[in-house]
Amino acid sequence: MPFKKADPNIVQFARKVLLDVSGDDAGCLDGQSKICNWLQNQLKDQVEARLCELYLMNWLAVDDEATTKKLLSEVYSEIGLRNLVPALKDKYPFLRCVHSSPLKNIGLRVAKAIAAHRKSKSGARAGQRVGWIKYKSWAKEWCSVEYDEPGKGWDVSEFGWLKLTFGTDRDGKRLSLRVRMVRPPKHIAQARTCRIIREGKDRYYAVFTFKKQKKARRPFARAVYIDPNQKNFGYALDAEGKAFEIQNLQRLREMECTLDALKAKRDKCARKSLWVDVVHQDGTTSTHWRPSRKWTSLNQALVRLELKVREQRKHFQFSLANQLFRHYDVVGIGDYVPENADHGKGRKYNRAVRNRSMHGSFKDTLQWMATRSGKRAVVLDETGTTRTCHVCNHVVEGGIHPSIREWDCPDCGTHHLRDENASQNGLRRLLESLGADAGSPQMHCLGPVQIIGRCDWRFHPQGWQGIPQGCANVNLMRLPEYRQRCVGTSVPPGGDTRAPGSTLRRFA
Incomplete structure (x- = not known):
C-alpha cells in the first residue's frame, strides 16, 4: 500500500504543554511507558529471530519463496512489523492494558530504525552511520506514548483538560485518565496528534502536532x-x-x-556498589548492581x-x-x-x-x-x-x-x-x-x-x-527603536537614544 506524499503547501509544527500530574496519575503514565518499552525490546527479539531463520534457510539452501517473502515483509516493512503486535497481544495479555495506537506506533518506530540502518549501510547517508537497533532501558530513557490519529485514544474537547484512553483490564473494563493541562494554547482543539513525554524525574508534557496552510511569500521589502x-x-x-x-x-x-x-x-x-537480589512471583531470583545514593543524586x-x-x-x-x-x-x-x-x-x-x-x-x-x-x-x-x-x-x-x-x-x-x-x-x-x-x-x-x-x-x-526599565539585559521579544540620525551626532536635549532595556553603543 503506497503512502500518501506530504502536501508541500502544508506546514506542520508542534506545541509542548506541561501536565499537572499527581502521584497516582504519574504511576499510570509510567506503567504505559514501561509496557511500550517492553514491547519495543520484544519486537527486536522477533526481528532477530526471523533474520536467523532467513540465514538458516540460505545456509541450508531451502528454496521456499513464500516463506522467504513473508519473513522479509515482517522484518523490512512498516506494515509487516506493525502486524506482529496483535499476535504478541494474544501471547502476553498485559499488552491489552495499553491503547492500540501507542502499540502500533512502537512497531512503526522499530521499522523506521531498521530502515535508517539499512540506508546508512548502503552508503546513501555518507558519514552518518546508524547502528542496529538496541535494547532500550526504561530506567535510563522514558519511552514516549504516542497517539498519531486525531481524537483516537485522546480528547481535548474540554478546554484545559486532556483525557487519555488506555486499554482494558482483565475484566474487559476500559481504562482512562483525565489530566489538567497548564496554559494550553487557544487552538488546542485543532491538534492532530498527541505524544506523552517525561523530562527529568517528575515533569510530564503533552506534545501536540498541528497543521496549517503555508503562507504565501511576501514581497521582499526588508x-x-x-x-x-x-x-x-x-x-x-x-x-x-x-x-x-x-x-x-x-x-x-x-x-x-x-x-x-x-x-x-x-x-x-x-557506580556498581550495591548487589541487589530480586525474587519474582514465580520463585526465580535475579541479581543486579545498583548505584550508590550519592552517585544517583549527583546523576539526577x-x-x-x-x-x-x-x-x-x-x-x-x-x-x-x-x-x-x-x-x-x-x-x-x-x-x-x-x-x-x-x-x-x-x-x-x-x-x-x-x-x-x-x-x-x-x-x-x-x-x-x-x-x-x-x-x-x-x-x-x-x-x-x-x-x-x-x-x-x-x-x-x-x-x-x-x-x-x-x-x-x-x-x-x-x-x-x-x-x-x-x-x-x-x-x-x-x-x-x-x-x-x-x-x-x-x-x-x-x-x-x-x-x-x-x-x-x-x-x-x-x-x-x-527586566527592570533601563537594564542592560534586553529580551529579544522587543526590538530596540533606532533614531534616524547619523553616527557621531550628539544626543538632542531631552532625547534618550536608548530604548527601554537596550543599550545603544557608539563606536565612532
Whole structure:
C-alpha cells in the first residue's frame, strides 16, 4: 500500500504543554511507558529471530519463496512489523492494558530504525552511520506514548483538560485518565496528534502536532544580513542602515563549568556498589548492581542541569528567529560553523568552541521559521567578507587576525570595524542574490549602506517582564527603536537614544 506524499503547501509544527500530574496519575503514565518499552525490546527479539531463520534457510539452501517473502515483509516493512503486535497481544495479555495506537506506533518506530540502518549501510547517508537497533532501558530513557490519529485514544474537547484512553483490564473494563493541562494554547482543539513525554524525574508534557496552510511569500521589502562570529553570536546590518550586535547566550559558560564539576564528582563515586537480589512471583531470583545514593543524586542533578541548558539554547534560537522575522522579510546569514580542529588556544578552548556554538542548529531553526511565516532565509558563502574593504573592494592579503577588531584599508584609507565591514559585504551579496533570483523582485545594491544607529541585542531567559526599565539585559521579544540620525551626532536635549532595556553603543 503506497503512502500518501506530504502536501508541500502544508506546514506542520508542534506545541509542548506541561501536565499537572499527581502521584497516582504519574504511576499510570509510567506503567504505559514501561509496557511500550517492553514491547519495543520484544519486537527486536522477533526481528532477530526471523533474520536467523532467513540465514538458516540460505545456509541450508531451502528454496521456499513464500516463506522467504513473508519473513522479509515482517522484518523490512512498516506494515509487516506493525502486524506482529496483535499476535504478541494474544501471547502476553498485559499488552491489552495499553491503547492500540501507542502499540502500533512502537512497531512503526522499530521499522523506521531498521530502515535508517539499512540506508546508512548502503552508503546513501555518507558519514552518518546508524547502528542496529538496541535494547532500550526504561530506567535510563522514558519511552514516549504516542497517539498519531486525531481524537483516537485522546480528547481535548474540554478546554484545559486532556483525557487519555488506555486499554482494558482483565475484566474487559476500559481504562482512562483525565489530566489538567497548564496554559494550553487557544487552538488546542485543532491538534492532530498527541505524544506523552517525561523530562527529568517528575515533569510530564503533552506534545501536540498541528497543521496549517503555508503562507504565501511576501514581497521582499526588508532585508538583514547576520555575520556569525565566535566573540559574539553575530553582527547584523539591514538595508536601512540599522546595525546591532547579537550577544551570546548569557551564563552558558558558568552552567557548563557546573556540569563539568558535577560529572567529575559523579565519576569519583562507585557506580556498581550495591548487589541487589530480586525474587519474582514465580520463585526465580535475579541479581543486579545498583548505584550508590550519592552517585544517583549527583546523576539526577546532572540530568536536570543538562535539560536546563538544552532548553535555554532552544529558547534563545527560537526567540532570535521570531524576532528577526517579525521585522524583516529576508534574513541572510553566513555559512560559518566552527571547525572541529585545533584553534591554537588549548584543549579547553577547542572544546568550548565546539560545545557552545549554535550556528549550525540556528540555521535550521531560521529555515523552519521562514517556512512557517512565509518569508525567506538565505545562507550565503561568507568567504572573504572580513578582509575585503566594502568601499573600494580591496582584499587584504593573508587575511586579518581575529584579535584585530578595527583596521584601516591600505588602499582607500577607510577605517573599518571588523564585524561591521563583514556585514556590509554580506548584505551586498544578499541583495545581489535576491536581485538575480527570478522569483524575487529586483533589489538593487547601491553600494555601502549608511549606518544610522548601532545597539546591542541581549537575551534574558526569564523574559521581558522580569527586566527592570533601563537594564542592560534586553529580551529579544522587543526590538530596540533606532533614531534616524547619523553616527557621531550628539544626543538632542531631552532625547534618550536608548530604548527601554537596550543599550545603544557608539563606536565612532
